[in-house]
Amino acid sequence: MSKKNNDRLLVFALGGVGEIGKNMYVVQYANDIVVIDSGLKFPEEDMLGIDIVIPDISYLIDNKDKVRGILLTHGHEDHIGGLPYVLKQLNVPVYGTKLTLGLVEAKLKEAGLLGETKRILINADTELQLGGLKATFFRTNHSIPDSVGICVETPEGRVVHTGDFKFDQTPVNEQHADLHRMADLGNRGVALLLSDSTNAERPGYTGSERNVGTELEEVFRKARQRVVVATFASNVHRLQQVFDAAEATGRKVTVIGRSMVNVVNISQELGYLRISDGMLIEPEEVNKMAADRVVILSTGSQGEPMSALTRMARNTHRKVDILPGDTVIISATPIPGNEKYVGRIVDDLFRLGANVIYGPGSVSGVHVSGHGSQEELKLMLNLMRPKYFMPIHGEYRMLRMHGQLAENVGVEKENIFICDIGETLEIQNGTARKAGKVSCGNILIDGLGVGDVGNIVLRDRKLLSQDGILVVVVTLSKQDGKIMSGPDIISRGFVYVRESEGLLEEANKIVSNTLTKLMSENVNEWASLKTNVKEALGRFLYEQTRRRPMILPIIMEV
Amino acid sequence: MSKKNNDRLLVFALGGVGEIGKNMYVVQYANDIVVIDSGLKFPEEDMLGIDIVIPDISYLIDNKDKVRGILLTHGHEDHIGGLPYVLKQLNVPVYGTKLTLGLVEAKLKEAGLLGETKRILINADTELQLGGLKATFFRTNHSIPDSVGICVETPEGRVVHTGDFKFDQTPVNEQHADLHRMADLGNRGVALLLSDSTNAERPGYTGSERNVGTELEEVFRKARQRVVVATFASNVHRLQQVFDAAEATGRKVTVIGRSMVNVVNISQELGYLRISDGMLIEPEEVNKMAADRVVILSTGSQGEPMSALTRMARNTHRKVDILPGDTVIISATPIPGNEKYVGRIVDDLFRLGANVIYGPGSVSGVHVSGHGSQEELKLMLNLMRPKYFMPIHGEYRMLRMHGQLAENVGVEKENIFICDIGETLEIQNGTARKAGKVSCGNILIDGLGVGDVGNIVLRDRKLLSQDGILVVVVTLSKQDGKIMSGPDIISRGFVYVRESEGLLEEANKIVSNTLTKLMSENVNEWASLKTNVKEALGRFLYEQTRRRPMILPIIMEV
Incomplete structure (x- = not known):
C-alpha cells in the first residue's frame, strides 16, 4: 500500500488502557482497521448486579467496512470474553492460535455464533495480509499456552503489541518465547510498542x-x-x-x-x-x-x-x-x-x-505470575527498541511506572504516551501525537441486557442496597379526591417489620395526616401529593432511624 | 480471695477471636468479671448498609452485678469503639491510660455519656483490686502511644492479655516496652496467655x-x-x-x-x-x-x-x-x-x-506495621512461658499459625486452645478445657438502630442491590372483587424505564391476564393472587432478561 498525503496511523484502545481487563486495541491506517483482542472484565464493586463489562464498540460499528478482522493474542477471558457480544454486532473474521481458537469456539458454540463466524487458524509463522496492513506474530510466555505477540506493519512503520507476556527461560512443554524474532523486529525498526504493564510495579524477574x-x-x-x-x-x-x-x-x-x-x-x-x-x-x-x-x-x-x-x-x-x-x-x-x-x-x-x-507465590512456592516483572519489561523494550512507546494493560499507576522503565532504558520521555481509553495516538510522517478521542466506554451486561443498565439504575440499586425501600400506596376517588383505601406502607430491606410495628404505624399516620392536610388545602395534583409524602415521611424516618430508605409513593385512582 | 471447691476461671471472647476487629474479652472467676477492651469493627461486604458492628453483650447484661469494669489496652477503634453502645446498657467503670482515656472521653462526649461514666486513669504501675481479682499492667509497643498489656491475677493463676503489640527496640519518644516486667511475670508463672495474632503469618521481625x-x-x-x-x-x-x-x-x-x-x-x-x-x-x-x-x-x-x-x-x-x-x-x-x-x-x-x-512498607520504606511478626510473637511466648495459650485477634488461619509458633517454642500442643467467639475456656484446679458457649454474636448498627437489621433485612438488601424491585399495585372492588384500578407496575433498579417501555407493557399484560384468569376461576384470596402474580411475572422477566428482581404485589381494596 502506498502512502498518501493525508493518511495517518491511528492506534487506540477501546478497553484495556488504564485498567486491568477487557482488552481491545485498534490499529487503523487509512481504510484498514485491525482489532487486537476482544476481552471482558468483571464488574467493579459499585456496579451492583452487573455480570460482566465489555467495551463500547460503536467506533468499529461506525467503521464496519474497514474492519479487516480481530487478531487474538491468547485465550484468557480478558482477551476473548467479549467476542460473543462483539461478533453479534460486527461479523468479522477472528484470527487465533490453536488453543486460543479452541477456547473461542467453545464460547461461540454456547452463544450460537459458531456457524456464522469465520475463524482462521494462525501460528507464529503466519503472515496475514489484512487490506493494506500486514500482520506477523511471535511466540511469548504467559500463563496459558499458545500466546503470541503481534506485529502490524503499516506505511508508518511497525506497531508491535506484546499481548500478555513474561520471559520464562525454562518453560513447561518447551514453549519458548521467540527471542530471535523479537530481536529481528527490533533490528528492522519498531515505530510503536504497546507492552503489558501488569507487573510494572514489581522489581526483578518473575519466577519460571x-x-x-x-x-x-x-x-x-x-x-x-x-x-x-x-x-x-x-x-x-x-x-x-x-x-x-x-x-x-x-x-x-x-x-x-x-x-x-x-x-x-x-x-x-x-x-x-x-x-x-x-x-x-x-x-x-x-x-x-x-x-x-x-x-x-x-x-x-x-x-x-x-x-x-x-x-x-x-x-x-x-x-x-x-x-x-x-x-x-x-x-x-x-x-x-x-x-x-x-x-x-x-x-x-x-x-x-x-x-x-x-x-x-514468593512465600508458598506454588504459584508464579504470568506477567513479566520490571527486568523483563526492560528486556522487551531493549529487544524492540521502539521509537514510540505506549504502556498498556494495567492501572494508571502501573502504566506510569512502565513509562518510567522505558525512560530508564533510553526511550525519549516525549515519545512515551499514556493514553486513556478512546484517546487516539496518531503517527503521521514519523511524528506521533495525541489526536483526540473516539467514542468509547463501558457497556454493562446484566443477564441478557447489554447496556440497558445505566447510571440511574445503578444509583437506585445502590440506594436500595443501603437502606431498602418503603412503598406507600393510597387509592383516591376520581370524583372528590378522597382517600378510598390506604395509605398502606410496605417495606423491604429497611427494618424487620415484626419488630418495628410502632415505627411503621407512626409512619402511616404521618402519611395520612400529610394527605389529609394537603386535600383540605385543595392540593390534589399527584406530583405535589407524592413529593409532600416523600418529604414528610423521609424526614420522620431519618429522625427516628438516621436512615434514608428509598420512598416510593404510588397513587391509584378509582 | 480464697478458692472454693467449685469455683473456676472462665476466659472467653465476645469479639476478637477468629476475626480482626471488635475486641472484647471476658475474664471471670466466681462472682467477679473483668472485661478487656470494647471494640467495634467495620462491616463485611455482605452487610449492606450497615455502619459498624459491635459484640453481643447479653452475657454481661445477664451478669451485670458481677462486672467490675472494662480495662482498655489502647485507644484504637477496634478496642474502644464499642464503648458508647456498651456503656448505654452496662454502666461500669472504664480503666485506661492517659491517651486512651483522652480518646475515649472525646467519644463519650459525642454520645452524651461523659457525665455518667466513671473513668479511672491507670498507668503501667497501677495495681487494681477488682472484686476478688487483681489487675496489673505492662507497657507495650504499638502503633499508638500508651498501649499496655494486662495481667489479671486469679486464684487459678495469672491470665495475661498482650493487647496489640510489637517489640520496637528503638521506639519513638522513648516509649519502651516493659521487657523486665514481662520477664518477671513469666518468672512468677503465667497460667494463660492471650496474644495478638495479626502478623502471625509474617516471618521475621517487624521494622522499628x-x-x-x-x-x-x-x-x-x-x-x-x-x-x-x-x-x-x-x-x-x-x-x-x-x-x-x-x-x-x-x-x-x-x-x-x-x-x-x-x-x-x-x-x-x-x-x-x-x-x-x-x-x-x-x-x-x-x-x-x-x-x-x-x-x-x-x-x-x-x-x-x-x-x-x-x-x-x-x-x-x-x-x-x-x-x-x-x-x-x-x-x-x-x-x-x-x-x-x-x-x-x-x-x-x-x-x-x-x-x-x-x-x-517493605518497599516504600514509609510505613511499618504496629503488630509483631513471628519472631516477636515467639519472644512474647518465651518471656511469658505460659502453661496454656490462646491466640487472639486474627483470622482463623492466623490463630492456627500462632498456635504453631507456640508449639515451636515449647508450649504443649494440647495446651493450645483456639476458641471461637463465645466459646469458653475453663481452668479449674490447674486444668484447662473448653467448656461450652455463652451467647454471643454480631450486633449490626445501622444509623440509630442497634441490632434491628437482621438476616431477613440483609437478604432483602442483597436482592434489591442485584436486580432491583418491581412493585405491582392493583385496586380491587370489595363487592365483586373486580379490578377497579391498575395493575400498575413501578420499577426501581431493574431497567431504565424509558428504554424498556415495551417490556413493562408486556409485563403489565401478564399481570392483568393472570388476575383475570384467576378471578374467572373464582380464586380471590389475596395470598393466592399475590403468589400467582409473582410467579407469572417472575417467569416472564427471567425469560426476557435473565434477571430476578424482587417482585412486590400490593392489593388495595375499595
Missing part, C-alpha cells in the same frame, strides 16, 4: 513456571493423604505440572469444576495437555482409593462463591469431602478485591483440619 | 517505627514542592515523626481531616505529641507559602471515599489542590478490602502529576 512444578512434586510427596490443587483452569502449563507431579508421586488425578473439566478436555484434545493413560479418574472413584494416591484438581482459586473449592471448604460439595489431614494447595494469587474471599476459604479449610498451602 | 522517620526525612528533603503525608490519625508516633522530619527540613505542617485534627489536638494537649512553636500552620496559610516549605498531614490513607486525601486526589478539596510535582506519601498499608480504593487514589494522584510514594 518450572519452579512451581518442583514445589508441587515436593508437596505431593510429603502429603500423607489427599491433595487438592486449586488453580485457574486456563493455566494449562500449571495443569500439566499437576499431572506430572501426580504421576511422579504415584497419584491419580480427578478434575472437578465446570471450567476445569472444559479446559482439560479442550487442551488434551488439541495436544496442549499430555495425560498418561489411566492417570485421569472420575470424581466418583476418589472415595474408593487410598487417600495418598489421589490428587483433586479444582476450580475456586479466587474464592468464587459457587466454585468447587468453596463448596468443599463449606462441606457442601456433592462428591468430595475435605478430611482432617488432607492438603489443599491454592496455586494462584488473589485478584485485587478477592483477598477476603480466599482468606475465608483458607480459614474454613483449616477448620476442617486440612493443611493449607496458600499466600503469595 | 524509627526507620520510618529516617525515610520520611529523606523524602521531605528531596521533594522540590509540597509534601502530603496520609496516615492513620491515631498513629501518634507517626505524626510525631512527620513533625520532626518537617522541622529538620525547614517545612511547616498543616493538618487536615476531622479525625487528624482531633488526634493532633488531644495528643498535643496530653503531651504525647511535641510540636515546636510556629511549626503548626492553618490550611489557609498553605497557598501563601513557598511550596518547598510545606507539609500537609492528612487523613485518607485507606482511600476512604469522604476523606481529605480522596478529595484532594479528585480535585474537590476546599482548601488544598494537588499540583504537578507535589509529593504524596501514603504512610499506611491498606486494610484487606481497601486495596482497590487506595489504588484508585494513587491513580488519580498520578494523573494530577504528583509523585506518589505508596505500596507495602
Whole structure:
C-alpha cells in the first residue's frame, strides 16, 4: 500500500488502557482497521448486579467496512470474553492460535455464533495480509499456552503489541518465547510498542513456571493423604505440572469444576495437555482409593462463591469431602478485591483440619505470575527498541511506572504516551501525537441486557442496597379526591417489620395526616401529593432511624 | 480471695477471636468479671448498609452485678469503639491510660455519656483490686502511644492479655516496652496467655517505627514542592515523626481531616505529641507559602471515599489542590478490602502529576506495621512461658499459625486452645478445657438502630442491590372483587424505564391476564393472587432478561 498525503496511523484502545481487563486495541491506517483482542472484565464493586463489562464498540460499528478482522493474542477471558457480544454486532473474521481458537469456539458454540463466524487458524509463522496492513506474530510466555505477540506493519512503520507476556527461560512443554524474532523486529525498526504493564510495579524477574512444578512434586510427596490443587483452569502449563507431579508421586488425578473439566478436555484434545493413560479418574472413584494416591484438581482459586473449592471448604460439595489431614494447595494469587474471599476459604479449610498451602507465590512456592516483572519489561523494550512507546494493560499507576522503565532504558520521555481509553495516538510522517478521542466506554451486561443498565439504575440499586425501600400506596376517588383505601406502607430491606410495628404505624399516620392536610388545602395534583409524602415521611424516618430508605409513593385512582 | 471447691476461671471472647476487629474479652472467676477492651469493627461486604458492628453483650447484661469494669489496652477503634453502645446498657467503670482515656472521653462526649461514666486513669504501675481479682499492667509497643498489656491475677493463676503489640527496640519518644516486667511475670508463672495474632503469618521481625522517620526525612528533603503525608490519625508516633522530619527540613505542617485534627489536638494537649512553636500552620496559610516549605498531614490513607486525601486526589478539596510535582506519601498499608480504593487514589494522584510514594512498607520504606511478626510473637511466648495459650485477634488461619509458633517454642500442643467467639475456656484446679458457649454474636448498627437489621433485612438488601424491585399495585372492588384500578407496575433498579417501555407493557399484560384468569376461576384470596402474580411475572422477566428482581404485589381494596 502506498502512502498518501493525508493518511495517518491511528492506534487506540477501546478497553484495556488504564485498567486491568477487557482488552481491545485498534490499529487503523487509512481504510484498514485491525482489532487486537476482544476481552471482558468483571464488574467493579459499585456496579451492583452487573455480570460482566465489555467495551463500547460503536467506533468499529461506525467503521464496519474497514474492519479487516480481530487478531487474538491468547485465550484468557480478558482477551476473548467479549467476542460473543462483539461478533453479534460486527461479523468479522477472528484470527487465533490453536488453543486460543479452541477456547473461542467453545464460547461461540454456547452463544450460537459458531456457524456464522469465520475463524482462521494462525501460528507464529503466519503472515496475514489484512487490506493494506500486514500482520506477523511471535511466540511469548504467559500463563496459558499458545500466546503470541503481534506485529502490524503499516506505511508508518511497525506497531508491535506484546499481548500478555513474561520471559520464562525454562518453560513447561518447551514453549519458548521467540527471542530471535523479537530481536529481528527490533533490528528492522519498531515505530510503536504497546507492552503489558501488569507487573510494572514489581522489581526483578518473575519466577519460571518450572519452579512451581518442583514445589508441587515436593508437596505431593510429603502429603500423607489427599491433595487438592486449586488453580485457574486456563493455566494449562500449571495443569500439566499437576499431572506430572501426580504421576511422579504415584497419584491419580480427578478434575472437578465446570471450567476445569472444559479446559482439560479442550487442551488434551488439541495436544496442549499430555495425560498418561489411566492417570485421569472420575470424581466418583476418589472415595474408593487410598487417600495418598489421589490428587483433586479444582476450580475456586479466587474464592468464587459457587466454585468447587468453596463448596468443599463449606462441606457442601456433592462428591468430595475435605478430611482432617488432607492438603489443599491454592496455586494462584488473589485478584485485587478477592483477598477476603480466599482468606475465608483458607480459614474454613483449616477448620476442617486440612493443611493449607496458600499466600503469595514468593512465600508458598506454588504459584508464579504470568506477567513479566520490571527486568523483563526492560528486556522487551531493549529487544524492540521502539521509537514510540505506549504502556498498556494495567492501572494508571502501573502504566506510569512502565513509562518510567522505558525512560530508564533510553526511550525519549516525549515519545512515551499514556493514553486513556478512546484517546487516539496518531503517527503521521514519523511524528506521533495525541489526536483526540473516539467514542468509547463501558457497556454493562446484566443477564441478557447489554447496556440497558445505566447510571440511574445503578444509583437506585445502590440506594436500595443501603437502606431498602418503603412503598406507600393510597387509592383516591376520581370524583372528590378522597382517600378510598390506604395509605398502606410496605417495606423491604429497611427494618424487620415484626419488630418495628410502632415505627411503621407512626409512619402511616404521618402519611395520612400529610394527605389529609394537603386535600383540605385543595392540593390534589399527584406530583405535589407524592413529593409532600416523600418529604414528610423521609424526614420522620431519618429522625427516628438516621436512615434514608428509598420512598416510593404510588397513587391509584378509582 | 480464697478458692472454693467449685469455683473456676472462665476466659472467653465476645469479639476478637477468629476475626480482626471488635475486641472484647471476658475474664471471670466466681462472682467477679473483668472485661478487656470494647471494640467495634467495620462491616463485611455482605452487610449492606450497615455502619459498624459491635459484640453481643447479653452475657454481661445477664451478669451485670458481677462486672467490675472494662480495662482498655489502647485507644484504637477496634478496642474502644464499642464503648458508647456498651456503656448505654452496662454502666461500669472504664480503666485506661492517659491517651486512651483522652480518646475515649472525646467519644463519650459525642454520645452524651461523659457525665455518667466513671473513668479511672491507670498507668503501667497501677495495681487494681477488682472484686476478688487483681489487675496489673505492662507497657507495650504499638502503633499508638500508651498501649499496655494486662495481667489479671486469679486464684487459678495469672491470665495475661498482650493487647496489640510489637517489640520496637528503638521506639519513638522513648516509649519502651516493659521487657523486665514481662520477664518477671513469666518468672512468677503465667497460667494463660492471650496474644495478638495479626502478623502471625509474617516471618521475621517487624521494622522499628524509627526507620520510618529516617525515610520520611529523606523524602521531605528531596521533594522540590509540597509534601502530603496520609496516615492513620491515631498513629501518634507517626505524626510525631512527620513533625520532626518537617522541622529538620525547614517545612511547616498543616493538618487536615476531622479525625487528624482531633488526634493532633488531644495528643498535643496530653503531651504525647511535641510540636515546636510556629511549626503548626492553618490550611489557609498553605497557598501563601513557598511550596518547598510545606507539609500537609492528612487523613485518607485507606482511600476512604469522604476523606481529605480522596478529595484532594479528585480535585474537590476546599482548601488544598494537588499540583504537578507535589509529593504524596501514603504512610499506611491498606486494610484487606481497601486495596482497590487506595489504588484508585494513587491513580488519580498520578494523573494530577504528583509523585506518589505508596505500596507495602517493605518497599516504600514509609510505613511499618504496629503488630509483631513471628519472631516477636515467639519472644512474647518465651518471656511469658505460659502453661496454656490462646491466640487472639486474627483470622482463623492466623490463630492456627500462632498456635504453631507456640508449639515451636515449647508450649504443649494440647495446651493450645483456639476458641471461637463465645466459646469458653475453663481452668479449674490447674486444668484447662473448653467448656461450652455463652451467647454471643454480631450486633449490626445501622444509623440509630442497634441490632434491628437482621438476616431477613440483609437478604432483602442483597436482592434489591442485584436486580432491583418491581412493585405491582392493583385496586380491587370489595363487592365483586373486580379490578377497579391498575395493575400498575413501578420499577426501581431493574431497567431504565424509558428504554424498556415495551417490556413493562408486556409485563403489565401478564399481570392483568393472570388476575383475570384467576378471578374467572373464582380464586380471590389475596395470598393466592399475590403468589400467582409473582410467579407469572417472575417467569416472564427471567425469560426476557435473565434477571430476578424482587417482585412486590400490593392489593388495595375499595
